[in-house]
Amino acid sequence: MGDPRKPRKKWEGPKHPWIKERLLQELELMGRYGLKNKRELWRAATLARKFRHMARGLLGLPEDVRRERERALLSRLYKMGLVAENATLDDVLGLTAEHILERRLQTIVWKRGLARTIHQARQLIVHGHIAIAGRRVTSPGYLVSRDEEDKIDYAPGSPFKERAQQQAA
Numbered sequence: 001m002g003d004p005r006k007p008r009k010k011w012e013g014p015k016h017p018w019i020k021e022r023l024l025q026e027l028e029l030m031g032r033y034g035l036k037n038k039r040e041l042w043r044a045a046t047l048a049r050k051f052r053h054m055a056r057g058l059l060g061l062p063e064d065v066r067r068e069r070e071r072a073l074l075s076r077l078y079k080m081g082l083v084a085e086n087a088t089l090d091d092v093l094g095l096t097a098e099h100i101l102e103r104r105l106q107t108i109v110w111k112r113g114l115a116r117t118i119h120q121a122r123q124l125i126v127h128g129h130i131a132i133a134g135r136r137v138t139s140p141g142y143l144v145s146r147d148e149e150d151k152i153d154y155a156p157g158s159p160f161k162e163r164a165q166q167q168a169a
């Protein structure tokens with residue numbers, strides 16, 4: 001069964017480690033999304049790869065089975081915020097790591113203006129100043145669903161929340 005203290009890897013690294021174009025692209029993505037290390041990027045790429053693989057697998061199924069599973073996959077991805085409401089399998093086949101990185105809590109906190117920079121957003125999350133629906137979340141890599149997106153705010157008792165209230169008044 002496996003040792004519970006050693007969880008399964010959630011990422012798969014590149015097949016060849018020293019391809020210059022890929023290294024430059026990874027470096028650019030790490031800077032744009034404020035990632036700590038390339039493992040965070042590889043985790044997003046692996047997740048996107050798994051969704052694309054599921055979509056490719058659906059293309060080979062009989063029509064009646066395919067329609068049901070396709071609807072389930074598309075609704076799951078819509079709830080995650082990765083595809084539009086009227087998406088097709090072609091949209092799923094076009095998913096990239098950037099689509100996943102856009103849904104991370106760190107990115108959304110920065111884009112909503114709760115932090116001045118993407119790096120400050122990471123620090124606010126790790127230090128416990130950000131909450132989703134009043135529940136403190138300390139993982140910058142947390143994938144925010146569409147339901148939770150509007151519920152992101154400063155944590156109760158955070159000095160940032162008090163400062164934002166004073167500025168609003």
